[in-house]
Amino acid sequence: MKGVVAAARLLAKARQSAVRVVGSYDIRHDPEETFAIVPMRVVGEEIIQAVGYGRLGAPPQVVVEHHALSRRTAFLIPFANALDEYLTRAVDLDFPRIYIANAPALELLTVMAARYENAGRNLNPNPALRPSHEVVRLGYLCRLIKDIYHMPGQQIVVVMTEAIRRHFVTGQIPPKDGHLGALTEWLAAVAGATGTQARADLRALHFPAAAMLSREDDEAVESILHKIKKSKSALTRQRLQADIEHLQAESVLAEWSMLQEAHAAFWGRDLDASVHPDITKQNTSWLKYRLEVVVARSRRAIAMSQRYEMHEYHAGLHKSALIAQDSMRFEHERVDGNAFRARISAVRKTPRGVQPKDHQIDLTVDHQPNIRLRLGHRVQIVGGELVGEVRMVKRTPVGYDATLSVLAGIDSAAIGGPHRWADQVPGKPFTQKYYDKIKSVLGMS
Amino acid sequence: MSGAANGRITSSAALIRTAVNPDCDLVAAIALEQESEPEIYRQIVGRKYEGEYGIRPSLVRRGAKFEINNHANDAMPLRKRIAEAFGYAGPEDVLVRDLDKEEPVSGHVHIGNLRRFRKTQKIVLNAYRRKADIPDLVIHPTLELPLLKAPDGQPLIRGSRYLNPDFMVLHRALGVYLIGDEKSFIVRDDTVVEPGKLDQVRRQIASGTLAMRHELQSIDRSAPIISDGLLIFASPYGLSASKMVQENLAGEIRQIENAIPQLQRVAVTLATLRAQGLHQLAAMAPHLNTQLRESCYGRCIMVQHCEQLPQNAAAALGSDVQKLLGGKTPGEIAALAATAGLLPRRETALLEGIKQAAHVLGIDIATYLQEVA
Numbered sequence: 001m002k003g004v005v006a007a008a009r010l011l012a013k014a015r016q017s018a019v020r021v022v023g024s025y026d027i028r029h030d031p032e033e034t035f036a037i038v039p040m041r042v043v044g045e046e047i048i049q050a051v052g053y054g055r056l057g058a059p060p061q062v063v064v065e066h067h068a069l070s071r072r073t074a075f076l077i078p079f080a081n082a083l084d085e086y087l088t089r090a091v092d093l094d095f096p097r098i099y100i101a102n103a104p105a106l107e108l109l110t111v112m113a114a115r116y117e118n119a120g121r122n123l124n125p126n127p128a129l130r131p132s133h134e135v136v137r138l139g140y141l142c143r144l145i146k147d148i149y150h151m152p153g154q155q156i157v158v159v160m161t162e163a164i165r166r167h168f169v170t171g172q173i174p175p176k177d178g179h180l181g182a183l184t185e186w187l188a189a190v191a192g193a194t195g196t197q198a199r200a201d202l203r204a205l206h207f208p209a210a211a212m213l214s215r216e217d218d219e220a221v222e223s224i225l226h227k228i229k230k231s232k233s234a235l236t237r238q239r240l241q242a243d244i245e246h247l248q249a250e251s252v253l254a255e256w257s258m259l260q261e262a263h264a265a266f267w268g269r270d271l272d273a274s275v276h277p278d279i280t281k282q283n284t285s286w287l288k289y290r291l292e293v294v295v296a297r298s299r300r301a302i303a304m305s306q307r308y309e310m311h312e313y314h315a316g317l318h319k320s321a322l323i324a325q326d327s328m329r330f331e332h333e334r335v336d337g338n339a340f341r342a343r344i345s346a347v348r349k350t351p352r353g354v355q356p357k358d359h360q361i362d363l364t365v366d367h368q369p370n371i372r373l374r375l376g377h378r379v380q381i382v383g384g385e386l387v388g389e390v391r392m393v394k395r396t397p398v399g400y401d402a403t404l405s406v407l408a409g410i411d412s413a414a415i416g417g418p419h420r421w422a423d424q425v426p427g428k429p430f431t432q433k434y435y436d437k438i439k440s441v442l443g444m445s
Numbered sequence: 446m447s448g449a450a451n452g453r454i455t456s457s458a459a460l461i462r463t464a465v466n467p468d469c470d471l472v473a474a475i476a477l478e479q480e481s482e483p484e485i486y487r488q489i490v491g492r493k494y495e496g497e498y499g500i501r502p503s504l505v506r507r508g509a510k511f512e513i514n515n516h517a518n519d520a521m522p523l524r525k526r527i528a529e530a531f532g533y534a535g536p537e538d539v540l541v542r543d544l545d546k547e548e549p550v551s552g553h554v555h556i557g558n559l560r561r562f563r564k565t566q567k568i569v570l571n572a573y574r575r576k577a578d579i580p581d582l583v584i585h586p587t588l589e590l591p592l593l594k595a596p597d598g599q600p601l602i603r604g605s606r607y608l609n610p611d612f613m614v615l616h617r618a619l620g621v622y623l624i625g626d627e628k629s630f631i632v633r634d635d636t637v638v639e640p641g642k643l644d645q646v647r648r649q650i651a652s653g654t655l656a657m658r659h660e661l662q663s664i665d666r667s668a669p670i671i672s673d674g675l676l677i678f679a680s681p682y683g684l685s686a687s688k689m690v691q692e693n694l695a696g697e698i699r700q701i702e703n704a705i706p707q708l709q710r711v712a713v714t715l716a717t718l719r720a721q722g723l724h725q726l727a728a729m730a731p732h733l734n735t736q737l738r739e740s741c742y743g744r745c746i747m748v749q750h751c752e753q754l755p756q757n758a759a760a761a762l763g764s765d766v767q768k769l770l771g772g773k774t775p776g777e778i779a780a781l782a783a784t785a786g787l788l789p790r791r792e793t794a795l796l797e798g799i800k801q802a803a804h805v806l807g808i809d810i811a812t813y814l815q816e817v818a
Contacts, residue, residue: 006765007802010775010817013762019806044504046631046681114633114681173752173763175742201749205496215497222502331805369801 001332005169013171016196018186021169023328024272026318028095028155028280035086036060036099038255039108040248042068043212046111051079052252056099056263060256066244067225073116073131080138084291087141091288095155095280098145101180101259102161104210106149113142143297144290148283152311153318155280156287160262167271172200179209181258187265207258213251221247275325279318309429316426323422324383330420337370339382342402343417349410359410361388365400366418373402378424385409387424457608460590461648463704464697465744468736472745473704473711478726482746488727490750498746511629511684512611515677516543520584522686523627526677527582527614530689542568542580544587558607561587566660573620573664581615583622588656590705610653614675621661621668623691624653625675632678632687650674651697658698672698739763769802771795779814 005021012019038052038060049068052060061082065075090096100106116139119131131139149157161180170177170186177183181203189196208214213221221244228240289295298304323330323339333339346362365371373379373393380387388404406413428436459476466472475485486494515523520543524536533539548564550557565586572579588608613622628646654674661668672695680687711733718729737751737760745751752761758774759767770778771791778799781792788796796810803813 002765003769003798004802004805006763006769007799007813008806009762009766010769011806011808011813014817021806042503043501044507044629111631111633111681171762173739173742173761174765175739208497215501218501218503222506328805328807335801335805369797 001336004332004335008169009171011171012169012186013197015191016171016193017189017191018164018168018170018183018269020167020269020271021328022167022271022322022326022332024322024326025274026153026166026322027158027163028274029267030097031090031094033086033090033093034097034099035083035090036256036259037083037105037109038101038252038259039105039112039211040213040251040255041104041108041211043218045069046108047071048076048108048112049213050248050252051076052256053079053082056260060252062249062252064245064248064252066241066248067228071129073135076138077132077134080134080141083141084134084137087287088291091284091291095284096287097155098157099259099263100157100159101255101262102178102209102211103159104212106146106157106159108211109142110146113139113146115139117143140294144287148287151283152315153279153321154283154314156283160259160266164262164266167266168269170200172197176200176204179204179207180262181207184258184262184265187262187269207254211255213247217247217251272326275321279314279321282314306429306431309431313426313429313432316423320382320422320425323420327420330382330422333422334368335370337368337372339420339422340368340371340373341366341418342421343419344413344415345401347410347413347415359406359413360391361386361404361406361413363400363402363404363421365402367399371400373400378407379404379421380424381409382420382422384412384419386412457649457652459708460652460701460704461645462745463707464648464700465644465740466736466738467700467703467707468734469738469741470711470714470733471730471735471747471751472741473708474715474726474729474733475747477708477712477715480726485726486746486750488725489730489747494746496746496749507629507684511679511686512627514684515627515686516545516584519543520582523584523612523677524582526686526689530675530691531581531614531617533581539581540578541582541584543584545585558587558609561585562589562607569622569657569660570664572615572622573661573668575620579615581617583613585609585611586613586622588653588660590652590656591659608653608656610650612675613653613657616671619669619671621671622657623671623673623675624650624657625677625689626650626653627677627686629679629684631681633681646676647674647692647694647697648701650676651694651701654694655698655701737761769798775814775817779818782810782814 008019008021034056036053036056039048040050041047042049045068047068048065050062050064052062054060061078063075063079065072087096100109116131116135118139120133120136120139124130145157148154149159161178161183164183164187165177168187170183172182172186179200182200185196185200185203206214212218224240224244228237231237231240298307323333330339334341342363342365344361345364348360348362350357350359365373373390375390375393377390378387379390386409387407389407390402391405392401392403394401459473462476463473475482478485483494483498520541521536524539524541527533527539528536544561544564548557548561550561565583565588568580568583568586586609588610590606590608610624611627612625614625615621616623626646626649628642630642651674654671658670661671672693673691674694676690676692677686678690679685714733715729718732723729723732735747735751735754735757737748737754737757741748741751751757759770773781773795778795781788782796799813800810803810806813808816
C-alpha cells in the first residue's frame with residue numbers, strides 16, 4: 001500500500017492534481033439531510049470558544065463565547081439542542097451524517113465529551129459554573145460521536161481530511177495533507193492544471209489547520225480581552241466584546257466554507273458509489289438506542305469484550321465488502337499479500353456416506369511478491385460462497401500451489417477460474433447473534 | 446513554527462533541532478550563528494517569511510500560568526506530586542529551594558546564569574556527598590553543557606551555553622538529581638492528549654540530563670549515570686498538575702550526544718568558509734548540506750527553501766517516495782526501464798515495485814514513467 005501511495009504521489013505531483021488510490025467510496029452518499037460541526041478552540045487550552053453548526057450547503061448557525069476561559073457554557077445550549085434534534089430525527093428517517101472538518105476538531109469534541117459529561121456527574125460547588133442539562137447532554141452526544149467514529153466501516157461521522165486521504169493522494173508531502181484547504185486545492189484541480197502546489201501552500205500558510213483562529217485573529221482577541229479587563233465603561237466593554245465575537249464568527253465562517261468546498265470536491269470525483277446497508281443499519285440502531293437510553297461508558301470486562309468482538313467483526317465485514325465491490329482495493333490487498341488470484345485445478349469431494357467429510361480443492365496461485373497463505377488460514381472467493389482452510393502450500397517456479405479443505409460452498413467448487421481470493425468474511429459474533437434472536441422473538445426490527 | 450520572540454534559538458533548542466536532523470548542516474549552522482531565524486530566511490530566500498512564527502501569546506500565557514500555579518505556596522502542588530511519586534510521607538517532607546527567588550536573573554543574563562550555575566553546582570555536590578539539609582526539589586536550576594565548545598575551546602554557540610530546566614528532584618538512594626519539566630499539555634486517562642508534542646519535551650529533558658551527567662562526572666568519575674527524566678503535565682480540569690511521570694530517556698540522550706559532534710563539525714565548516722571570505726550565513730548556505738525530512742515540517746523555518754532545492758525533489762514528497770525511487774530520479778528510472786538486457790538485482794526490484802504500483806493505479810508502466818519523468 002505504501003508503495004502504491006508513493007507512486008500515486010509522484011503522479012499527482014506531475015499532474016498537479018490529486019490521484020485516486022481506490023475505485024469506490026468507503027462511505028455511502030449523503031442522506032437527504034446532513035449536519036456539520038465546526039468548533040474553534042482556544043489555542044493550548046482545549047476549551048471551545050465558537051461553534052458553527054447546521055446543514056452543509058446552507059449558512060451555519062454560529063454561537064460564540066468572547067471570554068472562553070470564563071468557563072461559561074450557556075452559549076453552547078442552542079448547538080446542543082440542534083445536534084440532539086438532528087440526531088433524533090435522522091435515526092428515524094434514514095441515517096445521520098455528521099461532517100467534521102479535521103482530526104483536531106474531532107479531538108476537541110472528545111475533550112468536550114469528557115468535560116461536560118463529568119461536569120454533570122461531579123457538580124461544581126459554584127452553581128454559576130454548573131453546566132445546564134443541555135450541555136451535559138451535549139457531552140454525552142459528543143462521546144457517542146467519538147465512539148461511532150472509531151467503529152470500523154462506520155457511516156455516520158465523516159472527518160473530511162481523513163476521508164479525502166483514504167481515497168486520494170496529493171502531490172505534496174504527507175504532513176501538509178492535514179490542512180483541509182490545501183487538500184481541497186489538490187482535489188479540485190483537474191489533471192494537467194498548473195500551480196496547484198503553490199495555491200495549496202498559500203492556503204496552508206494563511207489559515208491554521210487545527211480548528212483554531214488564525215494567528216492575527218488570535219492575537220487581536222488576546223489584545224481586546226486585555227482592553228476589556230482594563231475598561232471601566234460597560235458600553236466600551238460591550239463594544240469590545242462584540243469585536244471579539246465578530247472575529248470568532250468570521251473564523252468559523254471561513255472554516256465552514258472550506259468544509260463545504262472540500263465536501264463538494266470530494267463527492268465530485270469519479271469514484272463508484274459505496275454499498276454498506278448492513279453497517280449503516282447497525283450504526284443507526286446503535287445510535288438510536290443510545291439516544292433513547294443514556295448508556296454509560298463500558299468499564300466491565302464483559303461489556304468491553306463484547307465491544308471488541310463487534311469491532312473485529314465490523315472491521316472484517318467492512319474490508320470484505322470493500323474488496324468485493326472495488327477491484328482497485330483488491331489489488332491493494334494483493335500487493336500487501338492479503339489477497340491473491342488463483343484457479344481451481346482439482347476438486348476432491350468426499351464420497352457420499354463417508355465420514356468425516358473432508359472435501360478438498362487444489363489451487364494454482366498466480367505469482368505475486370508477497371503472499372500470506374499459511375497453514376490453517378481461512379480464505380474465501382471474493383463475493384462467493386466457497387470457503388476453505390489452507391492444508392498445504394508450496395512455492396512453484398510460476399507462483400504457488402495450495403490445497404484447501406472446503407468448509408462451505410463445495411457445491412459451487414468447479415475447476416476453472418481465475419478467481420479473486422481473500423480472507424474469509426467474518427461471521428457474526430455470538431453476542432450479536434444472541435441479540436438478533438431476541439429481537440426477532442420480540443418482533444423488533 | 447516555534448521560536449523565541451527575537452527569532453533566536455536557545456542552546457537547548459539548538460541541540461534538539463540538530464538531534465532531530467543530524468544530517469542537515471544548515472539547521473546546525475542556524476543554531477550556531479544565533480541569528481534571528483526569520484532574518485536568515487529573508488537573507489537566503491530573498492523575501493520575508495510569511496508563515497506563522499513563534500509561540501502564540503495564549504500558549505505562553507498558559508505555560509506561564511501553569512508554572513505559577515505549580516510554584517505557588519512554596520511549590521506545594523509540585524511537592525504533592527513529588528511526595529506521591531517518590532514515597533514521601535507528605536508534601537511537607539519535601540524540602541524545596543527556589544533559585545528563581547534566591548538568584549533572580551535580571552540585568553546581565555550571563556552573570557545571572559553564572560551565579561545560579563555556581564549555586565546549582567554546590568547543591569549537586571552536597572547532595573552527592575550526602576550532606577544534611579539537602580533540598581529534595583530545586584526550582585529553576587542552571588546547568589552547563591561543557592561539550593558545547595568548539596575544538597579550539599571557544600564556546601560553540603555564540604549565545605549562552607547554560608541550560609535552565611524547570612526543576613530537579615533528588616533521588617535519595619543515589620544522591621543525584623533527576624531533571625524535570627513542566628508542560629501545560631493536557632493528560633487524560635494517563636495519556637497526553639497531543640502525543641506529538643512529547644518528542645520535543647523528552648529531548649529537552651534529555652539535554653538537561655546530559656548536562657547533569659557531566660556535572661556528576663566532574664565530581665566523581667564513578668558517579669551513577671542517570672537516564673531518567675521527570676514530566677509533569679496538566680490535568681483536563683483547570684491548570685492543576687496531574688501525577689508525575691518518570692521516564693527513561695536513554696535514546697533521547699544518545700541523540701543529543703550525537704548532535705554535539707555534528708555541531709562541532711559544522712562549526713569547523715563555518716570557520717573554513719569564513720576564512721574564504723564568506724561572512725553572512727546567506728552566502729554560506731549554498732555550501733552547506735541540507736537534508737529535508739518529514740520531521741522538518743512545522744519545526745524548521747527553512748523548509749520552504751529546502752523543498753525547492755533540486756537535490757530534495759524526492760524528499761519533498763516524503764520518505765515513502767524516496768524509498769520507492771531508491772535514490773534515483775524519475776527520469777533515471779524511465780531510462781532504466783528502457784534499457785534492453787539484464788539489470789542488476791537492486792534496479793530490477795526497484796522497477797518491479799514501480800510496475801506493480803502503476804498496475805494498481807490502473808496505468809501501464811510506460812505511460813506512468815512518461816508522466817512522472
